[in-house]
Structure formats: structure tokens, C-alpha cells
Amino acid sequence: MTKPVLLWFRQDLRLSDQPALVAACHGGxxxxxxxxxxxxxxDxxxxxxxxxxxxxxxxxxxxALRDKGSRLILRRGNAADVLAELAAECGATAIHAIRHYEPWWVASEEALADRLDLVLHDSNQLAPPGSIxxxxxxxxxxxxxFWRALSQHxxxxxxxxxxxxxxxxSKWPSTEALGSWDLLPTKPDWATGFSDWEPGEEGARARLDQFIGEAKDYEATRNLPSQEGTSRLSPxxxxxxxxxxxxWHRVAGEGGSVRTFLGExxxxxxxxxxxxxxxxxxxKSTREQFDRMPWRTGKAAKADLRAWQRGHTGYPIVDAGMRQLWAMGWMHNRVRMIAASFLIKHLLIDWREGERWFWDxxxxxxxxxxxxxxxxTAGTGVDSNMFPRIMAPLSQSEKFDAADYIxxxxPELADLPDDAIHDPDEAGCRPENYPEKLIGHREARERALAAYRRVKG
Structure with a gap:
């Protein structure tokens, strides 16, 4: 009998446009x-x-696999070890998978290739990384x-x-129960606000179908949090x-400013x-000179970090974004930039603290x-915004018409008029149940620029 072939799923949880599946089906x-x-x-x-x-x-x-007469085997542990053991258990010698580029997946692929015939396929990008x-x-x-060169392909x-x-x-190996993995929160269930999402391949198609009619207006609406002109396809x-x-093939012909979306x-x-x-x-910061940056640490910095995480900074646009993040596991892209810049430059807190919070x-x-x-945002990347370009969250909020989003x-600010809601302190109408600003914009800017002088040497 033909030996079975393993199909290793990771961040490619679909059956369509799945070349690893197609190849595996030809193998047995x-x-x-x-x-x-x-x-x-x-970490x-x-x-x-x-x-x-x-x-x-x-x-x-x-x-989806059951609908095709197949099934999904679930196992837990070190990926290379588990797959090698599963292959021995069912007599498989070949594994097909979509190639991934996170360092831990690269390490798993290398370890697995030493034991079995691992065949990797590309389809999670427009073009294989490194090919442009x-x-x-x-x-x-x-x-x-890069985008100019990629566009030529x-x-x-x-x-x-x-x-x-x-x-x-003819015989299926054993599988663990999905529920036994305890992936869902229970005590407390903080994901009640995630109900707008529909994970899975069908949910992805539905989200794309919804966006098709909006794609041509992307340039005009993508930066307006109150209108939500983004695709929400990212998860x-x-x-x-x-x-x-x-x-790409669904959106490219929609006209308007769709080219801007394709750039994303x-x-x-x-x-x-x-x-x-x-x-x-x-x-790790890509620009090593930022290892000299005197990021704030200690009790006061930790308190400011906690206020940022909870959406209690006194800057309405920042607080709205951080509360949206906690409530629905997502944040509007323009607001992500504003909130990230605020943590790094207004609070002078290491960008890795923000990266870890967003990661969770x-x-x-x-x-x-x-x-x-x-x-x-931090200015530490090979292609990045210069650190001295410090985003002004209050003017950004007004510029991008974020009143309804706030x-x-x-809700503490829901009754404020548009001309006051972006900066209640300045307007003299900050409600008692809304916090004062952690730091003024001018003071934060001066502190950040002084710290940057240490980086420049």
C-alpha cells in the first residue's frame, strides 16, 4: 500500500490556494x-x-476537512519531535507544508528535514521572501x-x-481534543467583545466580500477611525x-485608490x-545605537505603562485605541501608530514593552x-520614522476626525462636543471620571529629544 503523507498546518489554515495540500494529495x-x-x-x-x-x-x-471525508489530527509539543513520532507511528516518510519565516518555524523545519523528507511550498506571500x-x-x-520592484512581478x-x-x-492516528487545549478564556471570559470576528476560511471570504465594495475608497477612509475604512483582513x-x-486577484480590478490597499x-x-x-x-533594535537609549524604568514608568495598557493616559485618541484593543483584539491602523508613538516618545518606554502587549x-x-x-515607529528599524519626528496625538485626533471613535x-467623554473631545483639558471640560494627562505634549517632546541626544552620542 502507498505510504501516507503528512500535511503540516501552521499559519495556513485553509484548503483553497494550498499547494502543500495539492502536492500531498498526489503523494498518497x-x-x-x-x-x-x-x-x-x-517569549x-x-x-x-x-x-x-x-x-x-x-x-x-x-x-472543512470532515466535509471532504478527511479529518484534522491535533497534537501538542515540540513540532519537529511530534511530527517525527507521528510519521513513525503511521509509516509516513514525507511531510508537505507551507514555508514559514519566523525564526522558531525555521528551526523546526531544519530539525524536521534532518529526520524526514520535508517538502516546503510558498503561498503565504505575493512572492517568496528573498526572491525580489x-x-x-x-x-x-x-x-x-521594494514595493516598486515587487510591483513589476x-x-x-x-x-x-x-x-x-x-x-x-486506512487507519487514522489518535488526536487530542481541541477543547483540552484550553485556548479560550473562561475566568474571566475577556473575549465577549470578539463576536464581530468570524475566524476560518469562510469568515475570511465573507470579510473580503464585504471589503470589495469599499476598496475603491480606501485612500480616503483608511485613516479615519470613526469611518473604519480598513479591510480587517489582517487576522x-x-x-x-x-x-x-x-x-490581490479579487481586489485589483476595483479601481479608485485600490493601489494604496495593495501596497499594504x-x-x-x-x-x-x-x-x-x-x-x-x-x-532587538535593528539600529544598534538605540541600545544607548535611556528608556524609563522603575515604579513611575511601570505605572505609566499600566495606564497606557488600560487606556487611562488622559489622551482620548490613545485611550480609545487601547480600549478597543482590549475589547475586540484589534485596533485601527492609524490609531496603532498614534498609540505606539505615545508609548515610545511621550512616555519614553522601550518599544519592546509595546510589542509584547500587542503580541498578547x-x-x-x-x-x-x-x-x-x-x-x-521607534526609529530603530532599517526603514523607519526618524525618532525626532514625534507624533502629536491631539492634533492627529482632530485631523483624522476621531470624535465618534472616541x-x-x-464613554466618559461621549457627551463632549467635537471641538472639545480631542483635548478636554485644553477645552476646560474634562469630566471628573476621566484621568488627567500623564504628561503634557511639550514636556514629553523635550524629554524625548533629550534622551535621543544620548543615542546620537
Missing amino acids: PVIPVYVLDDDGPG HAMGGASRWWLHHSLAALGQ STGAGKPFKIYTP MPPDDPARMPAKIPTP HLHFGEITPRQV IGWRDYAQGILLQYPDVGR CLVDADYGNNGVNWQW REWV
Whole structure:
């Protein structure tokens, strides 16, 4: 009899545009498997919000496989060890998987390739990371020329068709119960506000269908938190429930400012390319001179960090964003930049504190994107905003018409008029139950610039 083939799922929880599945089906009876490996990522094991999403995404994938007469095997432990043991158990010698670029997945792939025939496929990016290079054949470090070069290779290949049938083994290995993994919060259930999300491949398609009619207006609405002109596809893309090339082929012909949106899809590819060059992008400043930055530590800094995490900074746009993050596991992109800049430059707290908080709270927490974006804001990345360019959250709030967004997430300010809600202190109408500013903008700016002089030497 033909030996079974393992299909290793990770952040590619889909059956369509899944070349690893297609190849596995040609190799013999397919045993789909997901391994929950909390040890390999170390300090970047999945956070609480991502684990909530994973539970529901795995449930959806399991059902999709059952609908095709197959099933999903769940195991827990060191990925390479578990897969090698499973292969020996069922007599498989080959494993197919989508290639991943996080350092812990690279390590798992290398360890597994020493034991079995591991066949890796690309489809989680518009183009395989590292395949787009400069005229000198070197990897890009700056986004704009990268995007220009990537655009020359677009459109991407057509998505791979879902197999009509998945061949099954004569005997299935044992599986753990998804519920036994305790991925969902219970005491307390802090995910009640996640009900707007629909994890899984069908949910990804529905989200894309909803965005199609809005894509042409993306440039005009994406920075307006009160209108919510973003696609909200990011968690589906991170977990691989939909691929960038599926999105591209659906959206590219919509006209209007869709090119701006496609550039954001390209940014994800850019972040993966940076990850290839700097695997510690989520843990270490790329510009080493920032190791000299005198980040604030101690009791006062910890209290400020806690106030930022809870959305009690006295800056309404920042507080609205942080409360949205906690309530629904997501934050509007413009507000992410404002909130991140506030932590780093107004509070002078190490960007890694923010990266870790976002990692735990975001349903779309992506190691490459999260690290690259935090380092862009901090000025520590290879392509980043200069540290002295300090974002003014109060004027940003007014500029991007965030009044209704603030009313939704900061109910203490819901009754304030538009001309006062962005800065109640300045307007002289701050409610008693809303906190004073942790620090004034001018004072924060002067402190941040003084600290930056240490970096410059």
C-alpha cells in the first residue's frame, strides 16, 4: 500500500490556494496535522487573543476537512519531535507544508528535514521572501523600492485550486481534543467583545466580500477611525485563512485608490523579507545605537505603562485605541501608530514593552509585521520614522476626525462636543471620571529629544 503523507498546518489554515495540500494529495493518503508548539517560539508563544482565534480557526478547518471525508489530527509539543513520532507511528516518510519565516518555524523545519523528507511550498506571500532583490542582487531594506520592484512581478500567480477529493488513510492516528487545549478564556471570559470576528476560511471570504465594495475608497477612509475604512483582513491573512494572491486577484480590478490597499498587502511581504535578514526584529533594535537609549524604568514608568495598557493616559485618541484593543483584539491602523508613538516618545518606554502587549492582545499578532511596525515607529528599524519626528496625538485626533471613535470607546467623554473631545483639558471640560494627562505634549517632546541626544552620542 502507498505510504501516507503528512500535511503540516501552521499559519495556513485553509484548503483553497494550498499547494502543500495539492502536492500531498498526489503523494498518497493524506494525514492533516496541527501541532500546538508553545516551546519553540519562546517569549513569542501565541498570546491570549491569538489563541482565541486559533481555537475557532482550527474548529473551522476541522469541519472543512470532515466535509471532504478527511479529518484534522491535533497534537501538542515540540513540532519537529511530534511530527517525527507521528510519521513513525503511521509509516509516513514525507511531510508537505507551507514555508514559514519566523525564526522558531525555521528551526523546526531544519530539525524536521534532518529526520524526514520535508517538502516546503510558498503561498503565504505575493512572492517568496528573498526572491525580489535589488539590481545588485541584494535583499531590500527599504519599503518603497521594494514595493516598486515587487510591483513589476505582479499580478501574482493564480491561486491553486482546492482538490476535489482528499485521499484518506486506512487507519487514522489518535488526536487530542481541541477543547483540552484550553485556548479560550473562561475566568474571566475577556473575549465577549470578539463576536464581530468570524475566524476560518469562510469568515475570511465573507470579510473580503464585504471589503470589495469599499476598496475603491480606501485612500480616503483608511485613516479615519470613526469611518473604519480598513479591510480587517489582517487576522485572516496572519492565520493563512486567505492568501495575499487571493486578495490581490479579487481586489485589483476595483479601481479608485485600490493601489494604496495593495501596497499594504505588499508591506506584509516586505516585513517577511526583513524577517529573513533580521530574525530578531521582534526582540532587538535593528539600529544598534538605540541600545544607548535611556528608556524609563522603575515604579513611575511601570505605572505609566499600566495606564497606557488600560487606556487611562488622559489622551482620548490613545485611550480609545487601547480600549478597543482590549475589547475586540484589534485596533485601527492609524490609531496603532498614534498609540505606539505615545508609548515610545511621550512616555519614553522601550518599544519592546509595546510589542509584547500587542503580541498578547491582537488577534492579528504577526511576528514580522508587529516587530517591523514597532521599530518603524521607534526609529530603530532599517526603514523607519526618524525618532525626532514625534507624533502629536491631539492634533492627529482632530485631523483624522476621531470624535465618534472616541465616543464609542471612551464613554466618559461621549457627551463632549467635537471641538472639545480631542483635548478636554485644553477645552476646560474634562469630566471628573476621566484621568488627567500623564504628561503634557511639550514636556514629553523635550524629554524625548533629550534622551535621543544620548543615542546620537
